[in-house]
Amino acid sequence: MTTTATRPGVGPSGPQRSRAAITAKTLRTDRWWFPPLITFIGLAAWVTYATVRVFMHKWYFVEQYHYLTPFYSPCITDRCVEGSSLFGTPLPSFWLIPEAAFTLPFLLLFRLTCYYYRKAYYRAFWMSPPACAVPDGHKTYTGETRFPLIFQNAHRYAFYAAVIISLINTWDAIIAFHSPEGFGFGLGNIILLINVIMLWAYTVSCHSCRHITGGRLKHFSKHPVRYKIWTFVSKLNVRHMQLAWITLGTLALTDFYVMALSAGWFSDLRFVG
DSSP: OOOOOEEEEEETTEEEEEEEOOOSSOOOOSOTTHHHHHHHHHHHHHHHHHHHHHTTOOSOEETTTTEEOGGGOSOOBTTOOTTSOSSOOOBOOOTTSOTTTTTHHHHHHHHHHOHHHHHHHHHHTSOSSSSTTSOOSSSOOOTTSSTTGGGGGGHHHHHHHHHHHHHHHHHHHHHTTEETTEEOEEHHHHHHHHHHHHHHHHHHTSHHHHHHHHTTOSOGGGOHHHHHHHHHHHHHHTTHHHHHHHHHHHHHHHHHHHHHHHHTSSOOOEEEO
């Protein structure tokens, strides 16, 4: 007969029933470390690519077809090439100031405070915790009640900013159908359009959007329109994690395609015009 060593548990009211004395860090025998590792590699690669592109200050606009990469939209510095700036150029061309300096901070804030991304980078970068049933990599835990994580509560306000940014990206995709020679579209238009659709799906599927549309309602029957919107958002919300990764892919693809055209690596595949 085998026995299991035990140790007394201590609760707020004193000693409680004994618990198993497990000396191992975790009893999991599967590859629990693989998902956070893949998340770490994926997010690190995307952040590296995006950072390099934002501070390249070139190859972001194709004047012939009015393709503007979302990483540089809206373009508001003195470096902006002719035709790429639709909102003026109020900022100087200092190399530390990105062309889209007014929107990038809010877009970054929206992604950083996103509920899924918080789970992703807490596990992959901070090991807090790296996986279910695996000990936290930190000795203390304060949640999101102290600086800087207390700013995670600003997610709802970042959502409003993300909506404005999505509107700007939508306008960029629309005017790209009107080249200097008139109406036309090519592969670049399709890529820009798909990216905008995915960005809207990710933005609308946000948990804050779900709460805004249906939160604090006691009777859905009295608010049929809001109920329908809430139902639609809820269906998207189930896919929020997938949409978060898909939009990282579409953003990188869109930027790379515009960069390649602007650099002259290849020509746009045109269907009309």
